[in-house]
Amino acid sequence: MFVGVVLVALVVLPAGCGLGGLKQVTLGYLAWDENVANSNLVRVLLEEDLGYENVQLKRAEKVPEVFRGVAEGETDVFMDAWMPNHRQYVDRAGSRVEVHREPWYEGETVFGVAVPRYMEGIDSIGDLKSTEPGMITGIEPGAVLMEKISRNALPRYDLDFRLVEASTPAMLVELQKAYAMREPFVFVAWSPHWMNLEYDFRYLEDPKNALGTADDPQTLHTVAREGFAEDDPVAHALISAVRLDATQVGSLEVAINEAVDEEREVDDGVRDWLEESENRDAVRPWIEAARRAEEG
Numbered sequence: 001m002f003v004g005v006v007l008v009a010l011v012v013l014p015a016g017c018g019l020g021g022l023k024q025v026t027l028g029y030l031a032w033d034e035n036v037a038n039s040n041l042v043r044v045l046l047e048e049d050l051g052y053e054n055v056q057l058k059r060a061e062k063v064p065e066v067f068r069g070v071a072e073g074e075t076d077v078f079m080d081a082w083m084p085n086h087r088q089y090v091d092r093a094g095s096r097v098e099v100h101r102e103p104w105y106e107g108e109t110v111f112g113v114a115v116p117r118y119m120e121g122i123d124s125i126g127d128l129k130s131t132e133p134g135m136i137t138g139i140e141p142g143a144v145l146m147e148k149i150s151r152n153a154l155p156r157y158d159l160d161f162r163l164v165e166a167s168t169p170a171m172l173v174e175l176q177k178a179y180a181m182r183e184p185f186v187f188v189a190w191s192p193h194w195m196n197l198e199y200d201f202r203y204l205e206d207p208k209n210a211l212g213t214a215d216d217p218q219t220l221h222t223v224a225r226e227g228f229a230e231d232d233p234v235a236h237a238l239i240s241a242v243r244l245d246a247t248q249v250g251s252l253e254v255a256i257n258e259a260v261d262e263e264r265e266v267d268d269g270v271r272d273w274l275e276e277s278e279n280r281d282a283v284r285p286w287i288e289a290a291r292r293a294e295e296g
Helices: 035-050 063-069 086-097 123-130 144-156 167-179 233-241 248-261 266-274 277-295
Strands: 024-029 054-059 077-083 097-098 109-117 133-137 159-163 187-191 202-203 217-227
Touching: 024 035, 024 063, 024 217, 035 054, 035 077, 035 233, 035 248, 035 266, 063 086, 063 097, 063 202, 063 217, 077 086, 086 097, 086 217, 109 144, 133 167, 133 277, 144 159, 159 187, 167 187, 217 233, 248 266, 266 277
Parallel strands: 024 054, 024 077, 133 159, 133 187
Antiparallel strands: 077 217, 097 217, 109 187, 109 202
8 A cells, every 4th residue: 555755855866977067956845746756756867867966855844835945045946836726826926936838747637625435425515514523634734725625615515524734645644544444534635646546536526616716627837946947957958848647647656655665765766667668768858858958
């Protein structure tokens, strides 16, 4: 059984001076599995394919915090801006951040309140009335959907429910426990994410539109600090070229989780994923884009 990655080591791996020289790149991230996956993939490629010597990952605990880190120059990029849900944070940062025009994720996202499929008769948020009082296990504070559930969904559906903020790994641990025991469990879910492959659950309908646009399909973008493209065109070119579909994201997350379950490093999971020929073929154009940027 796979569980979410709880911690990503902040390590600096030695590499020969290559395209990256001695430049430092810091990737801000949240403990969302797709963000852990794409950030570590970029780190491995920068260090092992492009010769960077100092690529760091800096974890933020809340959504506003990760955007603030980019805006203030503490980190160079954040690779998991869900748009338009995160537009408020981009607008707040103003010209201090730049949103990459093309999304890195190729597919349609899903985001909403969910229940395991064994909870029969629960198809909409309103159907949760039959299970109250209850609890919705959420994710990190600052996520737009969390705010919409608390402020709109619970009162509009007159639900006697408590919304609990949790880290994504903590939510996934609770999901695993409840699912194994076939216990009632209401949680915040999304795709792309490996949970959609591991568990059989349904996203609940919202007939009163209490969530507004928060559960609408999103596009996933990279946000960079102002001037990053000019300061480091090689890393910028690589990151700008990243394209992953649902299958690639899910398989990368699974490879990372398997490595962690085996008490290996996150990087080992990324390398396992890159050993598959189709995955190596997928990242080759990104590396070529970075090399072209170095050539000027």
